[in-house]
Amino acid sequence: MTKRIACLEMNTGQQKSPVPDRLIAPGYSVESVYTEIRVTPIDAVDLLLSDVVYAEAAMRAARDGCAGVLIGGVPDYGLAAARAASDVPVVGSGEASLLAAAALGEKFSIVTIWPETMDFVYERLLRDNPVGRQCISVRYVSTHAEQSTLADEDNFLTQMKAGREDIVERILAEIELAVQDGAKSVILGCNCMSPVAEILAARSSVPIVDPTTAGYRQLETLIELGLRPARDPRVPRSERQELFAEMVQAADGALGADQEDCPVCVLNDDGTASCDLPANVPAEA
Structure with a gap:
């Protein structure tokens, strides 16, 4: 069954x-x-x-x-x-991501697509899990001002989901800064980042933990x-x-x-979501 x-x-x-x-x-x-x-x-x-x-x-x-x-x-x-x-x-x-990262090495970081104004959710996650003490930094890719663009057809989330090089480069830059912090692995700080996890892993100098997979x-x-x-x-x-x-x-x-729309999935007028891949972009992008 x-x-x-x-x-x-x-x-x-x-x-x-x-x-x-x-x-x-x-x-x-x-x-x-x-x-x-x-x-x-x-x-x-x-x-x-x-x-x-x-x-x-x-x-x-x-x-x-x-x-x-x-x-x-x-x-x-x-x-x-x-x-x-x-x-x-x-x-x-x-929690699963923290455990996976801790198994890979003594120190790890979190890199998230969200701005620093969301820091309280990561602080709680790390505080509530003993292995959170091994996290040496949390790095934020977007800015608070960019969140106002989420209802636009083209925004930093749709760009990320489509594997756009500029946003991928921004994420990779924060990953490498985390490595400079001393991280031996990096957790992606949002399940919405899963579509680009393989792209980031292939280009990162340290292991990348995808929260959906973990x-x-x-x-x-x-x-x-x-x-x-x-x-x-x-x-x-x-x-x-x-x-x-x-x-x-x-x-x-x-x-x-x-009720507000989730900032990860702001719904457009036609019922589609801003985080959906454009129709002409293959799912594995």
Whole structure:
């Protein structure tokens, strides 16, 4: 029987799994499970809300019979709560990437397409994971001003997804600065960078850790080993799933049409997303 893996994503209206087919082993299938509301973690308040909506999506996926859950975001939104309420493996792309990088060498860095104003999400990731102490720097490719261009048809994210040389060079420049910092490997700081991971790896002087690959491979391994989230045997699994669902539904009703588009996937008027590859660009670019 095929084992279903849920990849949690923000609800942007897209129906496309971010996990490449080449990563999916025989006997597995991957389906996107979307958050009920859209929220962009631009500050600590929205980061907390992101945790709630992703945790609810994870609980929903486990209840629906998925064999494992992958949180498709390096900040690992809602990871601890999802594990507390689930009997199936739940893997965060960020935590998996940190573990992979730590296995490659004593020191590593994170290079992210996002601006420094997003530093708080990486600070939490590193603080919450013991191997985060081995991260010696976080480097940011874009500027805060560039985020205002995300609704444009041509912006730094579409350029990156299409493998445009200028944006690839900018990322590589930050990678090499991380190497100068002393990094022995580099983690890509957003799952949206996965389409150019192979390009960067081929041109980088150190190993590149792609969070989508690291997270998915770890999750398949845990499922194959028959493992599940560890918890204190004296404390029962949380049964707050319905409460979380009601909270998210209430938030959905309160936000209504005011929900913002994810800055990674700003929707155009025709329903396409700004991070989608242009039709004339091959997927392997």
